[in-house]
Amino acid sequence: MEDRKLSIPGALVGALVGLGAEIAISELTGFDIVGGLLEIIGAGFGLIRIDKRIYESTVKLLRKMDVQPDDDYQQVLRRIDELTLDLPELRESFFRLMEAGLRAKSA
């Protein structure tokens, strides 16, 4: 078998050509190839669908709350209010979720 030698200038030229091609493609077509490839690799580590997962978790949190059958809406709202006094982001997503639920129910 032939002995293969690694050439540093060759690698540099290859990298430059690759970079040039990537820039040319993204300029001409608008597609970001390197970003796309990184996204695909990243998906392996669960980088995508995190927002959907957070939404599912928010719904689960509400479902898992200890709500009695005779509790009314205001009581549940007050309890959520008490528990999320220092959790503004979560409070906002809860209220958005509840509003959406109410809107869907009334529609």
Add this chain to the structure above:
Amino acid sequence: MIGLGILFRIIRRVLGKPLEKSGTLPTRYYLHQVLRSLDQDEFGEAIRHLRLSEGALVDRSRWELVRQHVLFRCRVLIQKHEKRIRSMENRIRKLNTGKRLPWRWWREKPTDRLLQYQKILGLERHARSILENYEKELKQMRPGEIHPVSVSPERSPVIPQP
């Protein structure tokens, strides 16, 4: 898409576990793990993963939201235990006030029941104190600050004897 999902899951399992301790994986990977632990109410694991991703500069808002999720669940469970503690204390009080009445032979001995209630009360208090420690730990966490990863063994206090 299903094939890709399976492939990614395999990659996650094979590469994720050994690499996660280094803290070099993307924040979202840790957030996925935190939410998975939260589904099973494993607060220790959830906090460990949150700590591992604490130093990340990206995805701070998501990190914060997930931290709040864990904190909220912790509080819901604390409330649940408090409710049970109150109910147990009421039962013990009732049993103690009715001590002078003669117990009937077909019923359980009041002392047996009292001991049982006290045991449950001890366990409930223990569970509450563990959750309160988790809550304290979660409150102190801030994104962008790197802390040493530690699962402190002294987190769980000694079970109070009835």
